Amino acid sequence: MAKIVSYPDSAYEALVGGMEIIHPVNLVDKPSYMTTYEWEKFDLNGWRRWVGKNWHFTIYTSIAYVIFIFTTQYLMRDRKPFKLTGILTTWNSILAVFSIVAFLRTVPEFIHVISSPNGFHNSVCHWYEKNESISIL
Numbered sequence: 001m002a003k004i005v006s007y008p009d010s011a012y013e014a015l016v017g018g019m020e021i022i023h024p025v026n027l028v029d030k031p032s033y034m035t036t037y038e039w040e041k042f043d044l045n046g047w048r049r050w051v052g053k054n055w056h057f058t059i060y061t062s063i064a065y066v067i068f069i070f071t072t073q074y075l076m077r078d079r080k081p082f083k084l085t086g087i088l089t090t091w092n093s094i095l096a097v098f099s100i101v102a103f104l105r106t107v108p109e110f111i112h113v114i115s116s117p118n119g120f121h122n123s124v125c126h127w128y129e130k131n132e133s134i135s136i137l
Contacts, residue, residue, distance in 0.1 A: 034108040
């Protein structure tokens with residue numbers, strides 16, 4: 001049987017215009033339909049609070065990324081291209097393995113949610129509980 005873990009501070013707290021917004025998220029500790037591993041557990045509520053308070057870092061990071069891309073293009077315009085075939089093949093292989101593992105870990109949760117009563121509506125419109133192994137998603 002799945003045990004729902006609810007913490008006293010398990011709410012997403014962010015200040016928007018001086019108003020506190022709370023979206024409770026309960027995590028399912030041990031779902032009956034899949035095994036969760038210790039390395040998959042993620043402090044969802046802590047990160048949600050941090051991102052809510054530090055959302056401006058995403059703006060700064062995006063601006064720095066755009067500047068980096070255009071500056072690098074400008075600096076590399078007269079240079080010969082690097083030969084990165086081996087590195088890119090390795091990167092794509094690792095990315096493919098990661099994607100397969102993520103797919104295999106996500107499918108049981110997806111099937112569980114969609115096959116529950118009113119599953120599609122609840123998966124899009126409501127967030128009653130989350131499995132700890134996919135709480136980062």
